[in-house]
Amino acid sequence: MITNLASGRTVAGEPTALQKTDVLAHDVFAGRADGYDRSAAFPTEDFDDLFAAGLLGAAVPRPYGGLGFGPQQRNTLPLWEMTTRLAEADLSLARCWEGHANSLVLIDALGNEQQQRRWFEGVVERGEIWVAWSGEPQAPKPGEVRTFGTTVAAAEGGWILNGTKAFATSATGARWAILLVDPAGPGGARHSASGAADGLLMLACDLTDPSLSVDTSWWDPVGMRGTASHVVRFDDTFIPHDQLIGEPGSYLAGHWQSAFVPHYAASFLGAAEAAYRYALGYLEHQGKTGDPHVQQRVGSMAVNVDTARLWLRHVAALWDEGRIGEARIAGSRARHVIEHLAEETLHHCIRACGARSLVRPAPVERILRDLTFYQRHDNDDHILASVGRAALGLAHDPSFHKP
Numbered sequence: 081m082i083t084n085l086a087s088g089r090t091v092a093g094e095p096t097a098l099q100k101t102d103v104l105a106h107d108v109f110a111g112r113a114d115g116y117d118r119s120a121a122f123p124t125e126d127f128d129d130l131f132a133a134g135l136l137g138a139a140v141p142r143p144y145g146g147l148g149f150g151p152q153q154r155n156t157l158p159l160w161e162m163t164t165r166l167a168e169a170d171l172s173l174a175r176c177w178e179g180h181a182n183s184l185v186l187i188d189a190l191g192n193e194q195q196q197r198r199w200f201e202g203v204v205e206r207g208e209i210w211v212a213w214s215g216e217p218q219a220p221k222p223g224e225v226r227t228f229g230t231t232v233a234a235a236e237g238g239w240i241l242n243g244t245k246a247f248a249t250s251a252t253g254a255r256w257a258i259l260l261v262d263p264a265g266p267g268g269a270r271h272s273a274s275g276a277a278d279g280l281l282m283l284a285c286d287l288t289d290p291s292l293s294v295d296t297s298w299w300d301p302v303g304m305r306g307t308a309s310h311v312v313r314f315d316d317t318f319i320p321h322d323q324l325i326g327e328p329g330s331y332l333a334g335h336w337q338s339a340f341v342p343h344y345a346a347s348f349l350g351a352a353e354a355a356y357r358y359a360l361g362y363l364e365h366q367g368k369t370g371d372p373h374v375q376q377r378v379g380s381m382a383v384n385v386d387t388a389r390l391w392l393r394h395v396a397a398l399w400d401e402g403r404i405g406e407a408r409i410a411g412s413r414a415r416h417v418i419e420h421l422a423e424e425t426l427h428h429c430i431r432a433c434g435a436r437s438l439v440r441p442a443p444v445e446r447i448l449r450d451l452t453f454y455q456r457h458d459n460d461d462h463i464l465a466s467v468g469r470a471a472l473g474l475a476h477d478p479s480f481h482k483p
């Protein structure tokens with residue numbers, strides 16, 4: 081039996097993965113979030129605890145010692161629910177977690193048997209953390225002198241990489257990164273100018289390689305600070321052939337990003353759940369629950385959270401039933417609607433509770449900063465246009481929602 085100290089709930093028998101996640105998130109991770117945020121440090125201790133609890137391999141197939149969660153295993157909802165629970169405690173932790181879990185889904189889908197054996201064992205036995213890095217924004221912001229981008233050259237037995245990637249989540253915590261790189265030129269997958277469909281490579285990079293360096297001076301953002309999404313530099317980094325995942329072009333041809341778009345929404349839901357839960361306690365404590373405006377705001381929050389949960393359940397079921405075409409566009413719809421539900425829920429919380437809900441140690445100000453920044457991961461205008469194009473029967477991009 082385990083007891084959740086925050087909720088007081090006790091759970092009989094062997095706890096499920098979700099129950100273990102719940103306890104860790106509420107009793108341990110939530111208390112560490114402020115420290116990681118202030119120091120912009122990767123949540124190392126949280127990942128240590130996830131590993132110790134047997135949760136790090138959630139997206140590793142069962143034959144390899146994992147829990148067999150995720151869209152590739154047609155067991156999607158448990159993974160997304162874990163992510164929501166982690167996001168309730170700390171959105172930065174959830175982003176690092178998603179990057180890890182999504183990488184394992186890709187290895188499961190596209191890795192060969194030898195790669196799966198090697199890398200899944202590293203996760204399950206040794207606690208190795210993964211992430212996937214594409215980010216090479218090409219359009220400089222005003223005053224930005226630094227440029228981002230990688231070049232990839234074929235070499236004997238593999239490839240040589242040079243250049244930089246930005247937004248390299250978990251840069252100081254992960255052991256492996258799947259690098260999405262384009263031999264046709266800089267831009268990765270998201271910012272590719274070439275279209276990259278034929279040639280984009282997924283190269284597994286050992287982040288202990290001495291040719292890599294992490295520039296921590298760039299990462300001073302408004303939120304998501306604990307993701308440690310630094311700039312990483314590659315100086316003649318050699319990646320051997322046997323660390324190529326899938327065929328060149330398979331990431332975009334298989335629309336793999338579309339499996340991860342609703343996973344971001346699972347994190348946004350965690351932000352909404354955290355704000356809702358906080359507001360309930362706050363309003364009860366202040367004796368304001370009799371106010372009709374408060375009641376309306378709480379009603380909206382309750383409906384928003386339920387709506388977001390139902391959307392995720394719907395999309396997860398489509399993945400699990402193998403209705404992949406429908407799952408892809410439903411994932412974009414869910415990503416769009418849950419972004420707005422989460423944002424609105426947070427604002428209801430702030431309006432109902434008042435100014436002191438935005439004063440530390442209340443978590444609401446951190447959630448506001450984190451959610452504001454996290455949502456920039458994809459552009460909601462482009463997502464909605466993509467949903468519209470699909471509804472009109474026009475060509476659309478369910479991965480990066482490019483016009």
Ligand SMILES: Cc1cc2nc3c(=O)[nH]c(=O)nc-3n(C[C@H](O)[C@H](O)[C@H](O)COP(=O)(O)OP(=O)(O)OC[C@H]3O[C@@H](n4cnc5c(N)ncnc54)[C@H](O)[C@@H]3O)c2cc1C
Nearest residue numbers: 212213214215217219247248249304309453454456457459
């Ligand atoms: C917290 C966080 C963690 C992240 N972690 C990772 C990670 O682990 N791995 C990874 O690969 N990436 C990661 N990213 C990066 C992310 O994938 C994007 O690459 C990043 O947000 C791009 O930065 P930007 O919005 O400033 O740049 P831009 O790409 O320049 O976008 C600015 C705006 O312009 C829009 N835009 C772009 N092109 C056009 C166009 N042609 N016409 C009109 N509008 C356009 C964009 O949609 C956006 O709204 C992360 C981002 C965040 C916020």
